[in-house]
Amino acid sequence: MKFLRTALGSAAVSHPAIDLQTSFTAAAQAAGLIKAGQQFDPFANENNFLLGAFIFEDVGVTAYKGAAPLITNKTYLEAAAGILAVEAYHAGTIRSALFTKGLATPANAISKARDSLDGPTDLDQSISRDGSMVNVTPTDANGIAFSRSPGQVLNVVYLTPKKATKGGFFPAGVNGDVKTSAGR
Structure with a gap:
């Protein structure tokens, strides 16, 4: 984060308030990992941490990929490309670990829940397609990471398919020029 804020300089916006307790619980409930009234703590154990990380890492990859055409400043583009690469490494590692630990079913439920939020098209890809093969790198038919628009990303992090x-x-929302999700 410090690297990105330094690269952005005076264009950096203030940090938005983030909720890591209620939101992870809501995301886990939406995916069917827990029932109403239960809590999901992504820091409670390694499995929860990996599932919590899975909620975000794929979204980060698709967010940076989707934002790339919008970045005209070469310095910002280079910084974003570097972050995209790291996010992709993290996402692949998390997908592999989830599959190896036998957590494909809950991870696939998270993927389905994310897909229900980001619009009418079927973008998100589960970590296993038939239960026996891992999908480490979700890509399109050309082998390229797919993109989410800023509005689609906001639908996922706001946990709603609506605008x-x-x-x-x-x-309290995010800071900067793009604050409104796409909605369906």
Whole structure:
């Protein structure tokens, strides 16, 4: 984060308020990992941590990929490309670990829940296609990572398929020029 804020300089916006307790619980409930009234703590154990990380890492990859055409400043583009690469490494590692630990079913449920939020098209890809093969790198038919628009990303992090300006992980919304999710 410090690297990105340094690269952005005076263009960096203030940090938005983030909710890591209620939001992870809501995301886990939406995916069917827990029932209403239960809590999901992504820091409770290694499995929860990997499942919590899975909620975000794929979204980060698709967010940076989707934002790339919008970045005209070469310095910002280079910084974003570097972050995209790291996010992709993290996502692949998390997908592999989840599969190896026998957590494909809950991870696939998270993928399905994310897909229900980001619009009418079927973008998100589970970590296993038939239960026996791992999908480490979700790509399109050309072997290229797929993109989410800023609005689609906000739908996922706001935890709603509707047009919104706040919610989920960002109860007061995000800062900057793009604050409204795409909605369906």
